[in-house]
Amino acid sequence: MKAKTTPYLLVLPAWIWLAIFFVVPICGMLSVSLMTGNVLDGFTQTFHVANYAEAIDRYWRQILRSLAYGACATALCVAIGYPVAAWIAFRGGRHKTTYLLLLLLPFFVSQVLRTISWRFLLADDGVLLGPLKSIGLLPEDAHVLSTPLAVVTGLAYSHLPFMVLPIYAVLERVDHRVVEAARDLYATRAQAFLRVVLPMSLPGVFAGVLMVFVPTSADYVNASLLGGTGTTMIGNVIQSQYLVNNDYPMAAAITFVLMALLLAGIFGYARALGTERVMEVRA
Amino acid sequence: MATSTHEGPAPHPPTTAREGPAAIGLEGVVKTYRSGQETVAAVRGIDLAVHQGEFFSLLGPSGCGKTTTMRMIAGFEEPTSGTVRLAGRDVTGVPPDRRDVNMVFQSYALFPHMSVADNVAFGLRRKNVPKDEVRRRVGEALDLVELSGLHRRRPGRLSGGQQQRVALARALVNRPGALLLDEPLGALDLKLRQAMQIELKRIQREVGITFVYVTHDQSEALTMSDRIAVMNEGVVEQLGPPAQIYERPASRFVAGFIGTSNLLSGTVTTGVGEYARVEFDGIGHVLVRTDQTSGSAVDVTVRPEKVHIGADEPAPGMSRLRGTVGEVVYLGASTHYTVVLANGAEVVVFRQNSSDASNAAERGDQVWLSWRPDHSYALPR
Structure with missing residues (x-):
């Protein structure tokens, strides 16, 4: 009897933690999202489902934009992160850990500071655009700051390690002899990569995409520091509904809409990729 | 045998057919590695010819250069000096995908994300063999190694012995000029290993392909080989049929390494x-x-x-x-x-x-x- 209950007792702290810091707030938020009222007169629970309709109706543009920015940033992270991970895994030699540390080093600095640094880098006459303009490669009125490009770049930069690390973890475990076997079986270098290394590393890409897409879609720091009026993301809307307009039910309703969309997206993605099949590779 | 005809050449059994150039020829092959300031010689000059259809073993203790020699034949390593020939053609500097040899790896190196059939079909597909023929040849190869019916399995769900057979089928299906086997039975237990020795010999007789077998196990080499090259410290100490190697060792090393002397x-x-x-x-x-x-x-x-x-x-x-x-x-x-x-x-x-x-x-x-x-x-x- 004792042996049977021990495992449950051991996970109990974790369950309590989840209950207090996840389940209770989520339920609270769900309840708030169905309230009506205002901050002066107070909010009352009226099960006002129309909050959701209003949230979608008023902010669908920002929601779509957030998902689009998230997708672009994720794609950028894959494009930059995969080669970096592959290089460290296959060519890193005994300095692998050093390279990984270098990759993470900027993240010991606060995200706000790092994002503000990007404002200097991307400023109209900053270190990047200034020289390009003075040699005539860019027109004088060219700007990056306040554009979607700036926001997506910032998002990709701040989430790159979350892409590199899972891909690296998988690539690092790819047996080099499997690549040799492919080469031995008449595959060129490119074919060996496309047919063997890439499919074997998909679980890492899968994990990386989730770890980048979800937080970038819900991000608000990059859009508020690097973006302008035309690049407002849903995270910024939620923030202002909460802290500026104090319209808690609306903020909560938007949050749930975003969460529902992301969850649906994740499940669709997992199904399309065939998680089970992909996960088998690791066994 | 009762009557003899005088027309045409006598048919040669595959193990003694020695027409044309050697299946594999190594001429003055040297391989050195740079390790820090030092230069380490893995292979110090090997000349040998593996005949067409022969079961040839490279036998020696670990670090004798046998695996390096095999990897130079496969094309994974290039000799520092010397020439590697396959069926008479100089292939020195030719990448592995353009050499007509296939390898069975010690760890099998199967593709974990592919089914058994896809593993076996890999080489044929790279060579753009028509689909129908791929299916037929994969079936035949799996029959040959007695794995029919496991086409759709993934390597991770197979036993060690079965994985080893898949690795063998994956190489044999391409009908290479020579098959290179790098201690393929090393990971199997004794019973299975002995059964596979006989099995390998049968398969080699059936397909008539040249086998080059790398091993440190002298009994394995004696059991299966037509000829054995005993290697030590990067050179071939003795080359000959098993009986000669065993009965007339040419050096103190061979006498000590093969059997008890x-x-x-x-x-x-x-x-x-x-x-x-x-x-x-x-x-x-x-x-x-x-x-x-x-x-x-x-x-x-x-x-x-x-x-x-x-x-x-x-x-x-x-x-x-x-x-x-x-x-x-x-x-x-x-x-x-x-x-x-x-x-x-x-x-x-x-x-x-x-x-x-x-x-x-x-x-x-x-x-x-x-x-x-x-x-x-x-x-x-």
Whole structure:
């Protein structure tokens, strides 16, 4: 009897933690999202489902934009992160850990500071655009700051390690002899990569995409520091509904809409990729 | 065989067909690695020719250069100097995907994300073989290794022995000019390994493809090979059929590495016809066949199973030494004796426990050791 209950007792702290810091707030938020009222007169629970309709109706543009920015940033992270991970895994030699540390080093600095640094880098006459303009490669009125490009770049930069690390973890475990076997079986270098290394590393890409897409879609720091009026993301809307307009039910309703969309997206993605099949590779 | 026709050439069994250029030719192949400031030689100059349809083994201890040699044939390593030829064509510098050899890896190196059938079809698909033919040949290859019906399985769900067969089928299906096997049975347990040795030999006879087999296991090499190259420290010490390697080791290393050998240090004194007389310090002399001149120091080698042990004086003409029985180890089919000679040297003797072996020697007995002079050889020291 004792042996049977021990495992449950051991996970109990974790369950309590989840209950207090996840389940209770989520339920609270769900309840708030169905309230009506205002901050002066107070909010009352009226099960006002129309909050959701209003949230979608008023902010669908920002929601779509957030998902689009998230997708672009994720794609950028894959494009930059995969080669970096592959290089460290296959060519890193005994300095692998050093390279990984270098990759993470900027993240010991606060995200706000790092994002503000990007404002200097991307400023109209900053270190990047200034020289390009003075040699005539860019027109004088060219700007990056306040554009979607700036926001997506910032998002990709701040989430790159979350892409590199899972891909690296998988690539690092790819047996080099499997690549040799492919080469031995008449595959060129490119074919060996496309047919063997890439499919074997998909679980890492899968994990990386989730770890980048979800937080970038819900991000608000990059859009508020690097973006302008035309690049407002849903995270910024939620923030202002909460802290500026104090319209808690609306903020909560938007949050749930975003969460529902992301969850649906994740499940669709997992199904399309065939998680089970992909996960088998690791066994 | 009863009637003989005089038309056309006699058909050659695959293992002796030696027409055309050698399947694999290595000419003055050297491979050195740079390790820090030092240059380490893995292969110090190898010349050999593997015949078409032959089961050829590279045998040696770990670090002898056998795997490096095989990897140079496959194209994973390039020789520092020398030439690698496949069917007469110089392939030095040609990448592995454009060499007509396939390899069975020690760890199998199967593609974990592909089914058994896709693993086996991999090479054919790279060569753009038509779909129907791919399906047919994959089926045949899996039949050959007795894995029919496992097409859709993933390698991770197979036993070690089955994975090994998939690796074999994946290479054989391409009908390469030569198949390279890098200690393919190393990860299997003894029973399975012995079964696979016979199996490999059968498959090789059936497909008639040249096999180059790398192993450190001498019994494996002796069981399967048509010829063996015994390697040590980057050179081939001896190359020949198993019986020759075993019966007439060319060097102290080969004698020690293959089977159990008795090595007795002595000095050549005089020649007696085609035999020479070798004097041992304080325990007498024997006659051996040797080309060593008188005065040279030699090791006389004789296999334990060639030595007769008994209390009675041996017949004239036999080489003989006297000693005391030290250890007696009964092994069922045979008994192993360790006999200590007067000068302290030890001679190991294997004796079959056949029905007439009644007067067995016991520990402490004074015995005669004897063997026919042509069963022993003198190796230069």
